[in-house]
Amino acid sequence: MRRLKVTLEYDGANFAGFQKQSGAGIRTVQGILEETLARLTGEETPVIGAGRTDSGVHALGQVVHFETGSSIPAERFCRALNGKLPPDIAALDAEPVDASFHARYSALGKKYRYLVFNSRKPLVLWRNHCCRFPESLEMAAVKETAAILAGEHDFRAFSAAGSGVKSTVRRLFSLDAEQQEEWISITAVANGFLYKMMRLLVGTLLAAGSGKLSPDQVKQILERGERGRGGATAPPQGLYLVQVFYSKGEFS
């Protein structure tokens, strides 16, 4: 047996999230991967993911690990797996790792990106891959608010209740917003993200950019840990798990 680390891209539109769920016919990333590995290798092997993306959330670089006794060399594993995976998920890279590697616990950080279509026009072609925000945005206010949120803080106010984590302190290495015509991309790199944290941060930046919250109000919400006082939770279809970092050198 050996352990493989596999990097995945998937289109979240037709998945009920990453995590396998009981109940027939619920299509999850983990479920599809385990089924496909069973068809490829004949083995029933649990797949462990770096992060549990929600229903509708996409990944450009989700990382998983699993054990396999298969003789397929790591460099051919991607192609073999992709030959059997459905078209909305693909393995981008596979490499052997030692038994101490864990997709979730070995991760030092993650990068998420959120894509906003800032327009009053209907959103048709990209409706499953971004979120439309029709109100006009003041990018200076978005950036000022992002600068307040970046850094090491107790992000309790920007987490959904009930995730049961011990600490809600996270280090947000960077939170950047870029505008190109009607498109705004918001990118965050952190040592970890609380449940729904990225979507709550995005909702808060959009509230600040559209004048519903001032940067000072956001600062207060952050400092006081006031759940439910920030912006709305941005919808899942605009969110992408871009990269999972396993060494300090990867952060940039």
Place this chain on the structure above:
Amino acid sequence: MRRLKVTLEYDGANFAGFQKQSGAGIRTVQGILEETLARLTGEETPVIGAGRTDSGVHALGQVVHFETGSSIPAERFCRALNGKLPPDIAALDAEPVDASFHARYSALGKKYRYLVFNSRKPLVLWRNHCCRFPESLEMAAVKETAAILAGEHDFRAFSAAGSGVKSTVRRLFSLDAEQQEEWISITAVANGFLYKMMRLLVGTLLAAGSGKLSPDQVKQILERGERGRGGATAPPQGLYLVQVFYSKGEFS
């Protein structure tokens, strides 16, 4: 009764093309529009489109016209229609036109764009919205070949047989290819496009860029009108009908 000109965006992925087809359960743009107009206005009115996009082809600015006795003002027609249309199609604009306007016959030209993902990486998130071309491309050869194809020519070699048009001469005002990282967009403006012409032009540019055809060979194919000698017909999912022009001033 009055005539309305409506500009549409649609995602071609789940449509069997623009043109209504006989047979139950075949989902077409024209069919969905006529059904939706019937529900909105109570009228059975034929919808005439500027171009018959193939199955899988998208539109950012398809134009249609139809007659209606509805009292909904033109400026509110889009919103009313969009309230009843499925999420993969939307009206972007509606304006009253006089009875001499015809979406197809009044058109002076069209702009199409084709999106290529030039990479050996799997294509997952954008699989329905571009075409993957894994071979390396020499952009200089693509541009040199595009310059040969631009202009007024008999494009017989770049048309699918059986469309029954009288003349295969068209004026290709421009044919441009732009590269940005792994993405190549090919944009064409012409006074008209023969059946599958854009996809045949794109296939030929890709063949030239990957060294399978020389610019001189393409010139010969064009001059001799040799069907089937150019590149392969590029697949439909990378193609977008961007704009239909009805006045000379719109060309740019």
